[in-house]
Amino acid sequence: MADYLSVSDAERAAMLGLIGVSSVSELYSDLPKELRRKKFALSEGRSQQETYAALAELAGRNATYRSVFRGAGSYVHYIPSAVKSLTSREEFLTAYTPYQPEISQGILQATFEFQTMMCNLTGMDVATASHYSGATAAAEACVMCADKSKKVVTFSNVNPDTAETMRTYLGARGIELEVLPAYEGTADLAGAEGYGAVYVESPNYYGIVEDVAAIAAAAKAKGGKVIVGCNPLALALFKAPGELGADVVVGDAQPFGLPVSFGGPYLGYMAAKKEFMRKLPGRIVGETTDADGRRAFVLTLQTREQHIRREKATSNICSNQAHCALTAAVYLSLAGPRGLKEIAVKCASNAHYLAKGLAHAGAKLFYEKEFFHEFVTITPGKASALAAALERKGILGGLPIDKHRTLWCCTELNGKADMDEVIRIAEETL
Amino acid sequence: MKTVFEKSVKGRTGVQPSALDVERYDYASSLLRDAVVLPELSEAEVAAHYTALSKRTFGVDDGFYPLGSCTMKYNPKLHEEIAALPGFRDAHPLARADKMQGSLAVIDTLSAYLAGITGMDAVTLQPAAGAHGEFTAMLMVKKYHLSRGDKARTKVLIPDSAHGTNPASAAMAGFEVVTVRSGADGCVDLADLSLKAGEDTAALMLTNPNTLGKFEKKVTDIARIVHDAGALMYYDGANLNAIMGVVRPGDMGFDLVHLNLHKTFSAPHGGGGPGSGPVCCKAALAAYLPDPQVMRTEKGFRFRRSDWSAGRVGAFYGNFGVYVKALAYIVSLGGKGLRAAAETAVLNANYLREKISYFYPVGEGRCMHEFVLSMRKLRDETGVTAADVAKALIDRGIHPPTMYFPLIVEDALMFEPTETVNKETLDRTAEALKEIIDLAYTRPEELHSAPHTTPVRRPDEAAAARNPVVKG
Numbered sequence: 001m002a003d004y005l006s007v008s009d010a011e012r013a014a015m016l017g018l019i020g021v022s023s024v025s026e027l028y029s030d031l032p033k034e035l036r037r038k039k040f041a042l043s044e045g046r047s048q049q050e051t052y053a054a055l056a057e058l059a060g061r062n063a064t065y066r067s068v069f070r071g072a073g074s075y076v077h078y079i080p081s082a083v084k085s086l087t088s089r090e091e092f093l094t095a096y097t098p099y100q101p102e103i104s105q106g107i108l109q110a111t112f113e114f115q116t117m118m119c120n121l122t123g124m125d126v127a128t129a130s131h132y133s134g135a136t137a138a139a140e141a142c143v144m145c146a147d148k149s150k151k152v153v154t155f156s157n158v159n160p161d162t163a164e165t166m167r168t169y170l171g172a173r174g175i176e177l178e179v180l181p182a183y184e185g186t187a188d189l190a191g192a193e194g195y196g197a198v199y200v201e202s203p204n205y206y207g208i209v210e211d212v213a214a215i216a217a218a219a220k221a222k223g224g225k226v227i228v229g230c231n232p233l234a235l236a237l238f239k240a241p242g243e244l245g246a247d248v249v250v251g252d253a254q255p256f257g258l259p260v261s262f263g264g265p266y267l268g269y270m271a272a273k274k275e276f277m278r279k280l281p282g283r284i285v286g287e288t289t290d291a292d293g294r295r296a297f298v299l300t301l302q303t304r305e306q307h308i309r310r311e312k313a314t315s316n317i318c319s320n321q322a323h324c325a326l327t328a329a330v331y332l333s334l335a336g337p338r339g340l341k342e343i344a345v346k347c348a349s350n351a352h353y354l355a356k357g358l359a360h361a362g363a364k365l366f367y368e369k370e371f372f373h374e375f376v377t378i379t380p381g382k383a384s385a386l387a388a389a390l391e392r393k394g395i396l397g398g399l400p401i402d403k404h405r406t407l408w409c410c411t412e413l414n415g416k417a418d419m420d421e422v423i424r425i426a427e428e429t430l
Numbered sequence: 431m432k433t434v435f436e437k438s439v440k441g442r443t444g445v446q447p448s449a450l451d452v453e454r455y456d457y458a459s460s461l462l463r464d465a466v467v468l469p470e471l472s473e474a475e476v477a478a479h480y481t482a483l484s485k486r487t488f489g490v491d492d493g494f495y496p497l498g499s500c501t502m503k504y505n506p507k508l509h510e511e512i513a514a515l516p517g518f519r520d521a522h523p524l525a526r527a528d529k530m531q532g533s534l535a536v537i538d539t540l541s542a543y544l545a546g547i548t549g550m551d552a553v554t555l556q557p558a559a560g561a562h563g564e565f566t567a568m569l570m571v572k573k574y575h576l577s578r579g580d581k582a583r584t585k586v587l588i589p590d591s592a593h594g595t596n597p598a599s600a601a602m603a604g605f606e607v608v609t610v611r612s613g614a615d616g617c618v619d620l621a622d623l624s625l626k627a628g629e630d631t632a633a634l635m636l637t638n639p640n641t642l643g644k645f646e647k648k649v650t651d652i653a654r655i656v657h658d659a660g661a662l663m664y665y666d667g668a669n670l671n672a673i674m675g676v677v678r679p680g681d682m683g684f685d686l687v688h689l690n691l692h693k694t695f696s697a698p699h700g701g702g703g704p705g706s707g708p709v710c711c712k713a714a715l716a717a718y719l720p721d722p723q724v725m726r727t728e729k730g731f732r733f734r735r736s737d738w739s740a741g742r743v744g745a746f747y748g749n750f751g752v753y754v755k756a757l758a759y760i761v762s763l764g765g766k767g768l769r770a771a772a773e774t775a776v777l778n779a780n781y782l783r784e785k786i787s788y789f790y791p792v793g794e795g796r797c798m799h800e801f802v803l804s805m806r807k808l809r810d811e812t813g814v815t816a817a818d819v820a821k822a823l824i825d826r827g828i829h830p831p832t833m834y835f836p837l838i839v840e841d842a843l844m845f846e847p848t849e850t851v852n853k854e855t856l857d858r859t860a861e862a863l864k865e866i867i868d869l870a871y872t873r874p875e876e877l878h879s880a881p882h883t884t885p886v887r888r889p890d891e892a893a894a895a896r897n898p899v900v901k902g
Contacts, residue, residue, distance in 0.1 A: 001762070001763065001764060001766075001767055002506070002762040002763065003762075003767045004503070004504050004696070004849075004850050005771070005849055005850065006851060006852035007774055007777075007778075007853065011852075011853045012774075014853070015777055015781040015853060018784055018785070019777075019781060019796075020784075024774075024776065027776050027777065027780055027796055028776070029796075030644070030645040030795075030796075030798075031645055031647075031673075031676070032649070032650060035677045036677060038678070038681045040546070040549070040678065041546070041765065042675055042764065042765025042766045042768075043764040043766070044764045044765075044766060045761075045762055045763045045766060045767040046764065047762075048506075048508050048762065051512075051758050051761045051762045052508060052512060054761055055512045055515070055536075055754065055758055055761070056517075058517075058532040058535050058536055058539075059512075059516070059517030060517055060532065061531045061532030061535065062517040062518070062521045062529070062532040062533055063529035063530065064516060064517065064520060065522075068522060070524055072524055073524075073745060073746070074522055074523050074524060074746065076520070078447075080473075082444070082477055086476070086477060086484075088510065089480075089481070089484040090489045090490070090491045090492075090505075091484040091485070091487040091488065091489040091491075091492060092483075092487060092489070092700070092701055093489065093505070093510070093700060093701075094490035094491060094502075094699065095487050095490070095700075095702075096495070096497055096500050096699045096702070097702035097703075098487075098701065098702065099832075099833075100488075100824065100830055101886065101889045101891075102821065102824055102881050102886055102887060102888070102889075103486075103487070103488035103824055103829065104488065104701075105431075105483075105486040105487070105885055105886055106482075106483035106484055106485065106486035107487045107701040107702070109433065109483055109486070110480070111701075112433070112900075112901070112902065113433055113434050113469075113902065115900055115901050116435065116901040116902045119901045120466055120467045120468065121466055125900075125901070126898075126901065127900070127901070129702070130702075130703065132559065132562060132744050132749075133744045133745035134745060135742075135744050136558070136743070136744050136745075159745075161742060161746065162745070164721075164741060164742035165741075165743060165744055165745070167741060167742075168741030168743055169602075171741065172565075172572070172602060172604045173604055174604060209461060235463070236466060237457065237461075237462060238457075238461055238462065239461060239462065239463045243463070252745065259519040259520065260520060260521065260522050260523065261513075261518065261521065261750055262518065262521040262522075262523050262530065262533045262746070262747065262750040263523030263745065263746025263747045263748070264523075264704070264744075264746060264749040264750050264751065265558070265703075265749040265750075265752060266745060266746075283702065285900070286894040286895070286898050286900050287894065287899040287900075287902070288889050288890045288891065288893050288894035288899070289893070290886040290887050290889045290890070291879070291887045291889075292887055294885075295886075296886040296890075297889070298891050298894050300891065300894040300895050300898055301895055301898060302891075302895070303895070306593075306594040306595050306597075306598035307594040307595075307835070308594070310594045310597040310598060310607070311598060311600065311607040313594070313601075315598065315602070316561040316564065316565055316598035316599040316602050317561055317562075318559065318560065318594075318595050319560060319561070319692065319699070319702060319703040319704075320559070320702055320703045321558070321700075321703045321704045322700050322701040322702030323698075323700025323703065323704060324704060326700075326701065330476065332468050332469070333434050333444065333471055333476045333479070333480075334443075334444030334445050334473060335443070335445050336442070336443045336445075336469060336470045336471065337465050337466045337467065337468045338443055338470075339443050339444070339445045339446070340466065341466075342447045343447050345450070345454060346450055348455050348457075349450055349453065349454050350452060351455075352455040353452035353455075370457065370461065391526075391529070396522055396525055412447055412448070415451060416451040416452050
């Protein structure tokens with residue numbers, strides 16, 4: 001049995017002696033007797049070797065795929081070895097939230113640098129240290145922006161998990177979420193009234209690049225705040241939402257060096273225009289000087305937070321996804337502006353190659369719109385039949401989103417040969 | 431130290447993506463942006479930068495970390511290796527459930543263990559952190575009352591000793607917060623509770639042992655008062671480390687529990703996350719757990735949804751990578767090991783407290799896994815504050831305890847040694863504290879200016895908030 005304790009029997013006896021009790025159970029004398037009498041089963045532990053074997057057996061029950069063409073909020077990218085190696089240093093991995101700045105300058109500076117990277121990518125003035133996922137970042141941004149209007153508008157083409165999470169968070173505060181239909185795959189605000197904020201994704205759930213500027217202008221004309229959800233990898237190519245009229249940008253930065261890991265931990269991010277600085281939910285690191293005039297980093301604007309403001313805080317968030325933010329910062333530091341752009345171009349080029357090939361094979365592009373690295377096809381036969389045919393060959397195909405439609409994703413990991421194989425299997429199946 | 435941007439040299443890069451083997455796709459220039467400003471560095475330079483930053487960070491392996499309420503126990507290395515197994519690491523969350531039976535088995539097995547440890551019937555692992563678990567539980571409380579047609583329960587009772595996340599979570603779930611007073615012993619004042627519990631009460635949020643490190647002796651009476659009022663009992667699992675394997679919240683009368691896998695169950699805290707905040711509940715509340723749930727069928731595990739669910743609280747299924755670590759921990763220790771961990775955590779806290787009592791007042795009675803010192807006496811007599819003491823501990827290789835919390839203790843310092851620290855470290859910590867307190871009476875200025883061994887000293891937090899510089 002592995003127990004990770006550091007106390008010998010002799011030391012235990014000496015410690016009990018000093019405290020002045022004969023056994024540890026005396027230290028529990030405040031617990032009511034009827035509770036302590038209650039019996040329940042306590043299992044035996046296992047050695048590290050047995051534990052590893054038991055968990056490895058579970059890991060082995062999951063299918064592994066030669067190539068993956070599924071995204072929909074979880075993206076398989078190449079992760080440089082330096083990312084895992086550097087972020088695995090125990091100082092980063094095991095530290096708590098940096099409440100003591102003198103011995104936390106490393107994690108504070110790394111977070112400050114992450115915030116800067118996200119501001120640069122999104123074209124915003126301030127970014128938070130992280131949120132649980134893109135879904136909760138979107139939900140908290142909506143709560144922040146809803147104001148007194150008690151209504152937020154979004155579209156049927158946003159990530160469904162995100163929409164559901166928004167509904168949960170908004171509903172709890174008595175704020176309505178109106179979901180407008182996206183008939184042509186893109187957002188259309190026409191007819192919406194009386195909302196405090198609009199949430200639009202670009203690229204949206206179908207991979208389509210939205211006309212964010214038009215949506216933002218329409219929303220602003222009615223006094224609504226504009227929240228844009230973005231896969232941040234797309235921002236290596238496309239105009240920053242900040243240039244297009246966004247007030248707040250949110251999303252999940254999982255593509256920046258985090259494995260898919262069955263859906264988490266991922267990296268919610270939130271960036272905003274300056275006027276939201278004191279309304280934002282979550283931790284923010286700021287720069288200041290120390291008692292000797294040296295540059296130093298600290299957690300800042302803490303009067304927004306739960307440990308100071310309690311029920312009047314802008315959010316309840318305490319632990320966030322700090323280590324994931326560090327991971328993204330290391331990834332972005334390695335990739336740099338050119339590397340990140342090349343990766344994004346490769347994702348987009350692969351997706352367009354596959355889309356063209358699938359169209360020839362009989363899986364037509366469903367929305368004829370400009371897209372990034374995801375797209376939707378429609379097939380005469382069942383979408384699930386094609387997915388099953390690919391599955392048999394060890395390929396995780398696109399995600400069937402209804403009977404005949406499939407949502408595909410390509411990343412830089414997909415080679416031409418892999419895509420040609422998918423196209424061939426599609427030809428055979430359809 | 432320069433920032434990663436200040437080190438940037440135009441033209442450098444740390445990765446060379448492999449070449450395109452299909453035709454390059456070009457977008458209309460109207461869609462495209464100008465170049466993004468990101469650091470330009472070689473891999474060697476990036477490695478040097480982050481290694482230098484790591485050396486300016488204090489982890490659990492760097493020294494004693496008695497940060498109260500945070501349970502900074504040792505994080506076993508084995509768990510990192512297991513979480514990185516390709517079968518877990520590369521599992522796509524939207525692959526078919528029948529192809530991901532290993533991941534679903536992890537969720538199901540861990541849920542079953544947590545139900546057993548807490549004395550509850552049903553579990554969700556979806557919340558990504560403790561506060562997220564609190565929020566989720568409060569959403570369930572709301573659904574529960576509404577499903578019974580009981581619309582008047584708009585208030586949540588919270589003791590004045592509670593963590594700030596409790597009132598913040600209740601407010602996010604749309605409740606009004608009513609504060610319950612603590613008595614002179616630091617425990618819930620039953621008279622005040624009886625006065626405030628009523629037909630408008632949805633739940634009581636209680637941490638037990640509480641934030642003073644005291645077990646709420648009258649917890650079954652508290653539960654009776656709350657239940658008699660028609661409200662629910664919510665257990666904040668922040669301090670479960672004191673009692674796991676010894677007593678169960680479900681037996682104390684609690685209806686819902688949140689746990690912190692990153693504290694109690696050894697997953698590392700990562701400098702502020704990712705955590706994981708599962709919610710466990712009694713059968714009567716199971717229908718309100720967030721979507722989706724994992725269920726066991728004859729053909730294996732699958733996901734299901736509930737018509738009464740409190741909704742979805744995040745993307746996919748939560749911080750799966752953290753579950754793997756917590757499961758490895760529970761499998762390794764077993765119920766007996768968990769109990770030994772709790773008992774040793776309580777032993778270590780009482781030992782350190784006893785040693786401190788030789789030279790500074792520690793209060794009456796004994797403590798559970800943590801204890802709170804009031805530095806008020808020291809401040810009155812010497813002018814040395816709790817913060818001064820904390821910063822002086824840094825110079826002695828010790829991470830400071832939690833400062834100025836709980837709010838009901840003046841000048842509080844909250845120590846939580848955990849079970850993994852050794853006696854020698856506890857002895858050395860008591861000696862360091864004695865030396866600091868002695869110094870307060872002789873050369874207090876040395877403490878006012880501490881720490882003296884760190885790259886920065888007492889950053890100006892007020893200035894940082896007044897004129898925020900939040901990007902480089």
